Amino acid sequence: MLAPERTWWKPMGRLEKTWLTVALVWCIFLTIMMPLWYFMGKQNVPTETYRTTPQQYAATVNDFVAKYQVGEENGIPIVAAPPGSDVYLRASAWQWYPILQLEKGKQYRLHVSSMDFAHGFSLQPVNINLEVLPGYDYVATITPTTTGEFTIVCNEYCFLGHHTMVGKIIVE
Amino acid sequence: MTALSPTFPWAKDAKDDYRACPVTTLKVDMHTERLIIANAVMAVVCLTLGGIAALLIALTRWQAIHLLDATWFYRLLTLHGIDMLVAWIVFFEMAGLHFGSTVLLNARHAAPKLAWLGFILMTVGGLMANFVVLFDTSSIVTFTAYVPMKAHPLFYLSYILFAVGALIAVITFFVNIVVAKREARFEGSMPLVVFGLMTAAILATYTLLQGAAAIVPAFFWSLGLMDLDPGIYRNFFWGFGHPAQQVNLAAMVAIWYALAQMTVGIRPLNEKFSRLAFILYLFFINLGSAHHLLVDPGLSFGWKAVNTSYAMYLAVLGSMMHAFSIPAAMEVALRAKGFRKGLFGWLRNGPWNEPGFGALVTSMILFGWVGGVTGVTIGTEQINMLAHNTLRLPGHFHATVVGGTTTAFMGFTYYVIPLIFRKELKLKKWAVWQPYVFGFGTLLVSLGMITSGLQGVSRRNWDISFAGVVPGTVDLTLAIFGIGALIAVTGGIMYITVVLTSILTGPRLEASNMLLVAGTNNPLLESTQLTDHQLEDKQNQPRGTLVLVFAFLVWFAVYYLTNWWLLGRTWFIR
Secondary structure, three states, rough: OOOOOOOOOOOHHHHHHHHHHHHHHHHHHHHHHHHHHHHHEEEEOOOEEEEEOOHHHHHHHHHHHHHHEEEEEOOOOEEEOOOOEEEEEEEEEEEEEEEEEEEEOEEEEEEEEEOOOOOEEEOOOOOOOEEEEEEEEEEEEEEEHHHHHHEEOOOOOOOOHHHHHHEEEOOO | OOOOOOOOOOOOOOEEEEEOOOOOOOOOEEHHHHHHHHHHHHHHHEEEEEEEEHHOOOOHHHOOOOOOOOOHHHHHHHHHHHHHHHHHHHHHHHHHHHHHHHHHHHHOOOOOHHHHHHHHHHHHHHHHHHHHHHHHHHHOOOOOOOOOOOOOOOHHHHHHHHHHHHHHHHHHHHHHHHHHHHOOOOEEEEHHHHHHHHHHHHHHHHHHHHHHHHHHHHHHOOEEEEOOHHHHHHHHHHHHHHHHHHHHHHHHHHHHHHHHHHHHHOOOHHHHHHHHHHHHHHHHHHHHHHHHOOOOOOOOOHHHHHHHHHHHHHHHHHHHHHHHHHHHHHHHHHOOOOOHHHHHHHOOOOOOOOHHHHHHHHHHHHHHHHHHHHHHHHHHOOOOHHHHOOHHHHHHHHHHHHHHHHHHHOOOOOOOOHHHOOOOOOHHHHHHHHHHHHHHHHHHHHHHHHHHHOOOEEEOOHOOOOOOOOOHHHHHHHHHHHHHHHHHHHHHHHHHHHHHHHHOOOOOOOOHHHOOOOOOOOOOHHHHHOOOOHHOHHHHHHHHHHHHHHHHHHHHHHEEEHHHHHHHHHOOEE
């Protein structure tokens, strides 16, 4: 709170220098971890994205459902596409459509886009979370490593019925 | 005893309207005094509104109680975000800027009319936002009103009014400094606290312009006059939303230095070191906007990695520098007073019963050990996939903005009451306990949120039991969050009671003491007597602080690396 003396540009003390060096090394380590994991890790944030429109994407999802539907639950189709193929998920207030059926250890190209607001793809209890926006076809290349029924919770607020927006992925 | 003001006692100069503060020996410009009072009152009003909302939404997320219905939950959540994250903090910061640019420089307020215009616009904007959210259901869009979810046009207009008001107030800060320099009101460089506030003001200017770039188009979009891309809007929105929190950070650190000087009588050990840390904020912190976009479609790894790491965690480096320099200065000042026993004798002998000291320590611990560590971790590009939009997010920022910024501001208020309001601080016992109660509650809130989020519980969600996958332990962690909220709200009520009782009762009284409780000495003026010789004395070196910051680093590394381990256990994704 006091104006310093005229010359305050002074060399740092020994302890200041020590801490500054250690902190800087830590910051460099933090920086390196991200590219390291990008090249070595098996869990990376998807970046593949295409422009789309809600109409166009809805049509793609409908074609996909018509082609691979294997069942139905509470009026929502269950869809099983062959491993390695493109699978489509549509988010709208307040529904995830359709229910996807996948095989453990097989790779899929999971597309996700929104028909209206921003939504949040939150796969539980796996705990993978992605943002879903209208106009963007977001492609995640995923390989399920566990089996069971997984819930997709919407975790981006999408107006008053937000909490009711729950979907499902089945892995066998 | 050396006075803070180099010219104290000065000859009364007819041009200015000021009074001499007998405790700090500083000139208090009367315009500034009234502006500080007005801004502080509005800040406390907004804190009260936001606090009521906080209690009700916390009691709703506490699954066992689940108080509100869905619509009221989302409505009050929106209100809570606006009143706390924007209104309370920004009003308080404006009071701080008026104070820093005049009183601390022995200067006059050069543009009081402009400052009042800013205050009025902020008040109108803030009240309007509350009104719109309470009475218009379509405007229940939460604090992050992402396009294309459309609120009422008045919702966006209220943001614009508030932001323009704040920008005007920030401009008067710069005007004051230029005028003070020109009129030679202070000699040499400006004090470190003003330097910190200036960092906040520069960041605020950028933030508010960026806010205009986001909200003004949203306003026209809500009127149907233009189109907006949801992805690009999010980028612009966070160009405003994240730097806004960095303004809080810079202002809070400036307040930390002030509180440390007022309660312990520190002299910054190395002005260069501390100022460089502020400069690092200035250059790198705004890149952090990318934190919110890490799992968005359409962005490349390179863009996200560079931005989310503030180029190379250089803003984090700034915070780690302050994390050393402030406790180190406290250690040296206390050692110089004779508390030299062992590594931590100085700490044991700190003025723990002084509200400003309690608030300072609580604020630093919660900000760094909880908020900082969790923030850097979830702001890591890949780890963000585990955390995005889960309760870990609010868990992090309740530690920084509530535990850190709000606790520090509350502690500072206790000194504003005698020095600026010129009222005796009442309920002193309450003021002593308040930072600890509030801090402990906030700690539980953060831990409850973070541990719930680790189990996948989403934020901004009225009822997670719909998902049907929630493990039973979530009931426990959400209860910790709820109990923490009750304790924190108790701390908030204590604060508001102390403030209102003090300013509404009793006569106007010139302050006579720097310390409120812990003694009759004046650490602020004592700090001017710390000699270079004392700072350099081997006995006074901050060895205890070095141990503390190394312990911090170990905890940081453990938490950070554990999260990579957690990430490695989940599904393969690319």
